[in-house]
Amino acid sequence: MPFEVSSLPLADGLIVALDLFDVEKALLLARRLRQYVSWFKVGSQLFLCGGPKVVEEIRSLGAQVFLDLKFHDIPATVERAVRACVQMEVGFLTVHALGGGRMLRAASEAAAGSKTRILAVTVLTSLEEADLSEVGLSGSLSERVCALAALAGDCGIRGIVCSARELSSLRKSDIRPEVVVTPGIRLTQRKGDDQRRTVSPREAFALGATHIVIGRPVLEAEDPVNLVRNLLQEGSGLA
Numbered sequence: 001m002p003f004e005v006s007s008l009p010l011a012d013g014l015i016v017a018l019d020l021f022d023v024e025k026a027l028l029l030a031r032r033l034r035q036y037v038s039w040f041k042v043g044s045q046l047f048l049c050g051g052p053k054v055v056e057e058i059r060s061l062g063a064q065v066f067l068d069l070k071f072h073d074i075p076a077t078v079e080r081a082v083r084a085c086v087q088m089e090v091g092f093l094t095v096h097a098l099g100g101g102r103m104l105r106a107a108s109e110a111a112a113g114s115k116t117r118i119l120a121v122t123v124l125t126s127l128e129e130a131d132l133s134e135v136g137l138s139g140s141l142s143e144r145v146c147a148l149a150a151l152a153g154d155c156g157i158r159g160i161v162c163s164a165r166e167l168s169s170l171r172k173s174d175i176r177p178e179v180v181v182t183p184g185i186r187l188t189q190r191k192g193d194d195q196r197r198t199v200s201p202r203e204a205f206a207l208g209a210t211h212i213v214i215g216r217p218v219l220e221a222e223d224p225v226n227l228v229r230n231l232l233q234e235g236s237g238l239a
């Protein structure tokens with residue numbers, strides 16, 4: 001029920017992105033955060049350094065893995081890539097909705113009956129409305145996100161990734177993804193940030209996110225465990 005303000009236990013709604021080159025450091029951080037966090041995101045950076053073993057190590061902590069490899073290819077290639085990822089028993093796996101309906105359906109079918117839920121990435125949180133025309137997309141950001149979320153749903157994909165900024169538009173439509181993951185989460189402004197559509201944790205949940213993804217604010221914190229603990233205690237909408 002993504003559009004009811006979440007009362008999810010914190011550990012279920014918070015995803016920490018382990019965007020690091022150093023596999024040992026990533027695993028150490030996951031171990032330290034595990035008491036508060038039950039989801040860790042492994043993106044291309046960490047996966048290229050640590051491979052399937054890093055996924056296995058995180059799962060051995062009893063945590064869930066969001067494998068964020070954002071596949072965007074022809075349907076047959078994506079179907080095989082998804083089948084390979086499913087073997088690792090990851091909880092979430094991303095594909096780009098812009099890969100089109102046949103690709104999305106191939107991804108959905110390849111994960112059917114497994115523990116892996118496919119998430120369709122709509123419009124990256126690093127893009128702003130002015131960037132859309134550069135890649136040949138017309139209309140507003142909200143329109144594009146809603147259209148891509150609808151396409152994903154039509155293709156059997158029940159989870160999406162978008163900025164929480166589009167969730168009020170999505171709520172007005174009849175699109176109801178079961179999982180709504182929102183990156184671009186910021187506690188304070190970061191200098192030179194590549195993210196463009198940022199939202200605070202509290203706002204994201206109030207707007208209907210089921211999960212938030214936080215990377216650098218945690219990774220760059222002097223004490224990441226303390227930051228996560230404070231995030232929970234200070235009421236981010238998570239607890």
Ligand SMILES: O=C(O)c1cc(=O)[nH]c(=O)n1[C@@H]1O[C@H](COP(=O)(O)O)[C@@H](O)[C@H]1O
Nearest residue numbers: 017043123124125161183184213214215216
């Ligand atoms: O699919 C994602 O996770 C994703 C989609 C998106 O639109 N924007 C986005 O930032 N992400 C990921 O979410 C994480 C955000 O990290 P920080 O910007 O460091 O908090 C990164 O690992 C991104 O790859």
